[in-house]
Amino acid sequence: MITVREYHERDAAAVGRLIARTYSAFNLGFATAEERATLLGPFRFAGSADPAHRLAIAAALEAPIVLVAERGAAVVGVLRGGRLDRKGRTVLQSLFVDAGHHRRGIGRRLVTEFERRCPAGAVIVAASTLYAVPFYLALGYRRSTGVRTMRSFAGEGLPYQPVKKAPA
C-alpha cells in the first residue's frame, strides 16, 4: 500500500538517494559525468554519511510543502513546492518517483495532494523535465511556452518545458 504524507527531516537521507538516482537516470542523460555532478548539486553526495553532506541535502529539500510517498518503510516518491514566483503563481518545484514504481499513480497522488494544499484559486506552474511532459499533460497542465534551458545548482543547460495549470 502507498501512503502519501508530509516529509520529516529524518527522511532526508532516503529522499536524497531517491532524487539522486531518479534525476540521474531520467533527466541528466544529456550531460557528461562531470556536468552531471554539477547539475546534481548536493545530491551527488546522497550516498555519503558526512554530516556536512547530510546537512546540505536537508537544506536543498526545504520548501513550503514537501510530501513523500511511502511503501512500507521505503520512500518511493517526493514532491516539493509551494513557493511563489514573481508573478504570484505557486511553483511545483520538484517531483520524483522511484523508477521501480512508475505508472502506478504515485506521481498523480502526490500532485493531487499538493494541489489540495495550495491556496484556493492558485495558478500552479512547474518547470517540467522533458521526460515528465506527458505526465503533466495527463494531469491537466498545459505548456506555457516552448522548451527552455535552466540552471540546476551550479550546472547549466538543463532543458525544461514550462507548464501551468489555472483553476477551472
Ligand SMILES: CC(C)(COP(=O)(O)OP(=O)(O)OC[C@H]1O[C@@H](n2cnc3c(N)ncnc32)[C@H](O)[C@@H]1OP(=O)(O)O)[C@@H](O)C(=O)NCCC(=O)NCCS
Ligand atoms: C514524471 C513522474 C513523476 C511520473 O510519476 P508516476 O508515478 O510514474 O506517474 P503516474 O503513474 O501517476 O502517471 C499518471 C499519468 O501520467 C501519464 N504518464 C506518466 N508517466 C508517463 C510516461 N513515462 N509516458 C507517458 N505518459 C506518462 C499517464 O497518463 C499516467 O496514467 P496511466 O499510467 O494511467 O496511463 C516519474 O516518471 C518520474 O519521477 N520521472 C523521472 C523524474 C522526473 O522527470 N520528474 C519530473 C520533474 S519536473
